[in-house]
Amino acid sequence: DKEAAVEVFAPHKGLNQKPTPIKIDRISEHEVNIEITAQITDIEINKGEMYKAWTFNGEAPGPVVVVNQGDKINFTLKNMDPSIPHSMDMHAVHAAPSTDFANVMPDHTGTFSYPADNPGVFMYHCGTKPVLAHIANGMHGMIIVKPKDGYPTDSQVTREYALVQNEWYKYNNLEDFTNGVPKYVVFSAKALKNGDPNTNGAVGSLVDKPLLAKVGDRVRLYVDNVGPNEVSSFHVVGTVFDDVYIDGNPFNHMKGIQTLLLPASGGAVVEFTVTKEGSYPIVTHQFNHATKGAVAVLKVTKD
Amino acid sequence: DKEAAVEVFAPHKGLNQKPTPIKIDRISEHEVNIEITAQITDIEINKGEMYKAWTFNGEAPGPVVVVNQGDKINFTLKNMDPSIPHSMDMHAVHAAPSTDFANVMPDHTGTFSYPADNPGVFMYHCGTKPVLAHIANGMHGMIIVKPKDGYPTDSQVTREYALVQNEWYKYNNLEDFTNGVPKYVVFSAKALKNGDPNTNGAVGSLVDKPLLAKVGDRVRLYVDNVGPNEVSSFHVVGTVFDDVYIDGNPFNHMKGIQTLLLPASGGAVVEFTVTKEGSYPIVTHQFNHATKGAVAVLKVTKD
Amino acid sequence: DKEAAVEVFAPHKGLNQKPTPIKIDRISEHEVNIEITAQITDIEINKGEMYKAWTFNGEAPGPVVVVNQGDKINFTLKNMDPSIPHSMDMHAVHAAPSTDFANVMPDHTGTFSYPADNPGVFMYHCGTKPVLAHIANGMHGMIIVKPKDGYPTDSQVTREYALVQNEWYKYNNLEDFTNGVPKYVVFSAKALKNGDPNTNGAVGSLVDKPLLAKVGDRVRLYVDNVGPNEVSSFHVVGTVFDDVYIDGNPFNHMKGIQTLLLPASGGAVVEFTVTKEGSYPIVTHQFNHATKGAVAVLKVTKD
Ligand SMILES: [Cu+2]
Ligand SMILES: [Cu+2]
Ligand SMILES: [Cu+2]
Ligand SMILES: [Cu+2]
Ligand SMILES: [Cu+2]
Ligand SMILES: [Cu+2]
Ligand code: NA
Ligand code: NA
Ligand code: NA
Ligand code: NA
Ligand code: NA
Ligand code: NA
Ligand SMILES: [Zn+2]
Ligand SMILES: [Zn+2]
Ligand SMILES: [Zn+2]
Ligand SMILES: [Zn+2]
Ligand SMILES: [Zn+2]
Ligand SMILES: [Zn+2]
Ligand SMILES: [Zn+2]
Ligand SMILES: [Zn+2]
Ligand SMILES: [Zn+2]
Structure with missing residues (x-):
């Protein structure tokens, strides 16, 4: 098991992928294309202390995503990690986790589509097993779904x-x-x-x-x-x-x-x-x- | 102290009491008789790993209890544990803990009566000291009190x-x-x-x-x-x-x-x-x- | 660092300052003077076990403070601790922490003023660094701001x-x-x-x-x-x-x-x-x- 872990993560050694910008494109009044990249990037977590984070777009937490209540999200996950699959679980949406939050293999791209019908402030994260490792290593962020009628304040x-x-x-x-x-x-x-x-x-x-x-x-x-x-x-x-x-x-x-x-x-x-x-x-x-x-x-x- | 603990729990050794069914009998529109049994029963808590649990009715958590808001509960606790007292604390009710949630001695039966006047989803558990041991060893469960006017949904x-x-x-x-x-x-x-x-x-x-x-x-x-x-x-x-x-x-x-x-x-x-x-x-x-x-x-x- | 800590806290050794009463004086319909004393006092935290607590007024938690919603609080902190500064952070008020919750040096007195405009039950505590040490050593308490229109119950x-x-x-x-x-x-x-x-x-x-x-x-x-x-x-x-x-x-x-x-x-x-x-x-x-x-x-x- 330990050996397996070493093998799987050996490709991360020395790897430091340059942050890829997130892409968010509104393609119609109620539909938005989002592209996020899973990548291995060094993050400074304390002064002078780097962490070879598993990230979305080279940030940990990943970039904030803002959409409107009622939007259909067309989501693309590019996995630049050379060794392990990653995935995307957005708490904001209605989706079948086993297919819509499915793994994207190393050097592959996955596309998914789901509605963001609940307004609010939600977590997103990688849902690949062991989930705890993917979140703890940095694959998390925030998605804001702006309420149709706003906030009273x-x-x-x-x-x-x-x-x-x-x-x-x-x-x-x-x-x-x-x-x-x-x-x-x-x-x-x-x-x-x-x-x-x-x-x-x-x-x-x-x-x-x-x-x-x-x-x-x-x-x-x-x-x-x-x-x-x-x-x-x-x-x-x-x-x-x-x-x-x-x-x-x-x-x-x-x-x-x-x-x-x-x-x-x-x-x-x-x-x-x-x-x-x-x-x-x-x-x-x-x-x-x-x-x-x-x-x-x-x-x-x-x- | 350690010796005392050994003595008290020696009777549990090798004991595995067959689950006793819970009895719930509605005896009138607003009154229900409930009989629960404290017993020592082996529970599988992980594949192939047994835990000699302190249980209600041979389950851990115990069986769910469902009553109606406004019911009077006539509660009977049978203690089949040969060595230590047990008791029942229901979060759903108004009761004097020192008498209504009192200990029932080994091989004894206690009867109690109290109103379930709050709708909701509540914990029940053994309240015998040390309470932490009785809960952690398995003496807990859920009682649902159905709201008089239901839920809006x-x-x-x-x-x-x-x-x-x-x-x-x-x-x-x-x-x-x-x-x-x-x-x-x-x-x-x-x-x-x-x-x-x-x-x-x-x-x-x-x-x-x-x-x-x-x-x-x-x-x-x-x-x-x-x-x-x-x-x-x-x-x-x-x-x-x-x-x-x-x-x-x-x-x-x-x-x-x-x-x-x-x-x-x-x-x-x-x-x-x-x-x-x-x-x-x-x-x-x-x-x-x-x-x-x-x-x-x-x-x-x-x- | 360890040496520094020893030096700083040496003056606490053997010190046991007699509890000073809190002073709360209403000086007008919507203005109240409060004087609290930071002091080092032995507290019994378990039977026979004393803790040389850092306290407000020789109690841990400190005395409860009760004011009315809309009051202006004129606050005085007397620091009787011979060795380290203390301060007061009241969660009930609107204040600029860097000045209104500022450190008061040993054997000094600080005065501050802020409005208690939110009704409720709030924590107060010493906010001097390291804050965790000041709270954990006993410098905490409760301030109640009575709501203008009371509670419906x-x-x-x-x-x-x-x-x-x-x-x-x-x-x-x-x-x-x-x-x-x-x-x-x-x-x-x-x-x-x-x-x-x-x-x-x-x-x-x-x-x-x-x-x-x-x-x-x-x-x-x-x-x-x-x-x-x-x-x-x-x-x-x-x-x-x-x-x-x-x-x-x-x-x-x-x-x-x-x-x-x-x-x-x-x-x-x-x-x-x-x-x-x-x-x-x-x-x-x-x-x-x-x-x-x-x-x-x-x-x-x-x-
Ligand atoms: Cu991942
Ligand atoms: Cu999640
Ligand atoms: Cu028990
Ligand atoms: Cu309880
Ligand atoms: Cu302090
Ligand atoms: Cu605070
Ligand atoms: Na979700
Ligand atoms: Na925990
Ligand atoms: Na209760
Ligand atoms: Na804890
Ligand atoms: Na505050
Ligand atoms: Na914790
Ligand atoms: Zn999730
Ligand atoms: Zn929905
Ligand atoms: Zn509102
Ligand atoms: Zn309880
Ligand atoms: Zn009641
Ligand atoms: Zn409602
Ligand atoms: Zn604070
Ligand atoms: Zn305010
Ligand atoms: Zn209300």
């Missing part, structure tokens, strides 16, 4: 970011993935539009280069905790979430939340106002995890 | 199952129960009616023999995470929960949920539609736990 | 308590705080008014001296799980929560809840009725944690 929002929480463990160590505790727990910002911050899940990256806001902003965060193993107690220091939509569905509305519990793979839209200049840490309030890196900063300036 | 549901998540640890090892990580995390299906699948909490049992549905079904799952220690991030691959009722109470209505966080002992009604033929894995998305066995399959066929 | 409540869940680890051991499992998980009752029970977070303290109620009481608990690391599956044996307000906000209303999942730092108002004489255990249903001390008792008498 849309008009108040003045700034928005997409934020993902994930864990890192010992390198490609299924035993540690299964029975260990996380080495790092981290946040990443994923660009909603050109020019937005776009980072990998790395200790300190959003402390050194904070997210930005202005005094008086109502900030919306699209958040998802992709795990693979831990829940998140998502909290922004110095404010209270005015409005929360669980899994990003407008129906699941809460108000005045200090800390939002996200299941493994769970998402949300959270909105809050920042009333003064300063630095607002974003954490999971499971402080062992914050200590392991799950701290981002929102820097609020006057103008 | 009752008429749409075409298929339903009862599903329980539980953990297994090192055999009867209180130190491992308290400080260890689960050896297995598993699902079981508990029969709602004659002919339904009815399994113990065992790795792979609901993969080898999947739950069944047809294309177009709206499936309702009654779910409960009986622990004893872990929370569950309950998810069905390939679909989204159209409607969720937290703890099975129609008031606690959510929509469009990808993954439902269940506290230790928490329950829910979740409903979803399956739109295509194929195999839909059911997991806790805490993937270390899925890796340890928490995977069931719903097989969807055309006709 | 106010008129039915006949008894109320404030209850906090926290964990204890190896003494001042950041490695154990970060990667260990809790040594103890405990509840404490914090006095809402003179004469109320007021305890530290200690194994068994609320079992030996239970909370009290009468048959027929509708009991309200203000609860908060201050962590630092674990979530709580909050449950009262023998009853069901009739009404729950997540984070204590009247908008976040649930009914018929058996067990409430609290994130690390999350709070709630839960209400239930006790219909019979007897002892009702209060637990986290993560039973490894209940086994480590997270059990309180509500004793219900006839008159």
Whole structure:
């Protein structure tokens, strides 16, 4: 078994595939083509510490995908990994997993089609066995399905970011993935539009280069905790979430939340106002995890 | 202490009591007699691996109990365990724990009476000290209290199952129960009616023999995470929960949920539609736990 | 580094500062002065086992703070700790953390001012780095912001308590705080008014001296799980929560809840009725944690 593992992953040794851009093309009012690439790419997960991640598009988490409720998604997965199959499981859609989330072999391309009929903030991830290894090695991300009728608070929002929480463990160590505790727990910002911050899940990256806001902003965060193993107690220091939509569905509305519990793979839209200049840490309030890196900063300036 | 434990549990050695059927008799419109037996029975928890479980009725989890909101429950506990007391704590009822959930001595029978006035999906379990040992050794199950006015989505549901998540640890090892990580995390299906699948909490049992549905079904799952220690991030691959009722109470209505966080002992009604033929894995998305066995399959066929 | 730690904490050796009372003075209809003292005080966390806690006012958790929605809080932190800075992060308020939750140096006093505009049950804690150490060593508590328009169930409540869940680890051991499992998980009752029970977070303290109620009481608990690391599956044996307000906000209303999942730092108002004489255990249903001390008792008498 150990030998087999060595054999399978030997082709990854020294491999560092250059990030391939995601392709998202709207081909009609309710239909969108998405192409994502599975590839092996070195990711900095802490200062000076690289992880030869299994990725979507050379990022971990992968790029954020934004579609509209009611869209048909025509999805293409290109697998550039020379040695093992990968696949795509999108939590946003109705699909038959055994065929629509099927494996794509090394150096092959698979195409799939399914409807995104539920609004919200969802996890996507590789669903190839052992799933835990594919997620823990970096094959996860967020897909946002914009609700047909929007959120009741849309008009108040003045700034928005997409934020993902994930864990890192010992390198490609299924035993540690299964029975260990996380080495790092981290946040990443994923660009909603050109020019937005776009980072990998790395200790300190959003402390050194904070997210930005202005005094008086109502900030919306699209958040998802992709795990693979831990829940998140998502909290922004110095404010209270005015409005929360669980899994990003407008129906699941809460108000005045200090800390939002996200299941493994769970998402949300959270909105809050920042009333003064300063630095607002974003954490999971499971402080062992914050200590392991799950701290981002929102820097609020006057103008 | 160790010696005492040896003495107390010596009578369990080699004991394997044949499952006793649960008795549920409705004696009037709003009153039901329930008889459950505490007994020591060998349970297969993984292929070829037996666990001399402390059980209700020779199953672990025990048989599902279904009553109506407003019922008076006359409850009888027969304790066939030759060496230690057991008891019954039903989360569904209003009761004085110190008397209504009292210990029943070995080879004795206790009778209790209490109202089931809250609709929902609840845990039941042995409440004898150390409670952690009695739950972890297998004394847990689900009681459904059907809401007086039903669920708003009752008429749409075409298929339903009862599903329980539980953990297994090192055999009867209180130190491992308290400080260890689960050896297995598993699902079981508990029969709602004659002919339904009815399994113990065992790795792979609901993969080898999947739950069944047809294309177009709206499936309702009654779910409960009986622990004893872990929370569950309950998810069905390939679909989204159209409607969720937290703890099975129609008031606690959510929509469009990808993954439902269940506290230790928490329950829910979740409903979803399956739109295509194929195999839909059911997991806790805490993937270390899925890796340890928490995977069931719903097989969807055309006709 | 180890040497530095020894140096910094040497002044704590043998130190046991007498609890200083909290000061809460309403100075106008919508403005309140609060003075809290950071100090080093020995706390009994299990029978005969003392912990030289970092505390607010010589208690761990600190005293409960109750204000009204819309209040301006003028906050004073006196730091009596001779060796390290402390600070105050209140989840209830809008504030710029970098200035309003700033460090107060040893033997210094800091004053801050912010609005408590969100109703609910919130955590407060020291936010000085490493935050995990300051929380795990005892610097946490609960602040209740009473909603302007009350709760819809106010008129039915006949008894109320404030209850906090926290964990204890190896003494001042950041490695154990970060990667260990809790040594103890405990509840404490914090006095809402003179004469109320007021305890530290200690194994068994609320079992030996239970909370009290009468048959027929509708009991309200203000609860908060201050962590630092674990979530709580909050449950009262023998009853069901009739009404729950997540984070204590009247908008976040649930009914018929058996067990409430609290994130690390999350709070709630839960209400239930006790219909019979007897002892009702209060637990986290993560039973490894209940086994480590997270059990309180509500004793219900006839008159
Ligand atoms: Cu993969
Ligand atoms: Cu998934
Ligand atoms: Cu028992
Ligand atoms: Cu229980
Ligand atoms: Cu401090
Ligand atoms: Cu905090
Ligand atoms: Na899904
Ligand atoms: Na944890
Ligand atoms: Na876990
Ligand atoms: Na109960
Ligand atoms: Na735990
Ligand atoms: Na806050
Ligand atoms: Zn759909
Ligand atoms: Zn905070
Ligand atoms: Zn709303
Ligand atoms: Zn009742
Ligand atoms: Zn999935
Ligand atoms: Zn509804
Ligand atoms: Zn505010
Ligand atoms: Zn119970
Ligand atoms: Zn309400």
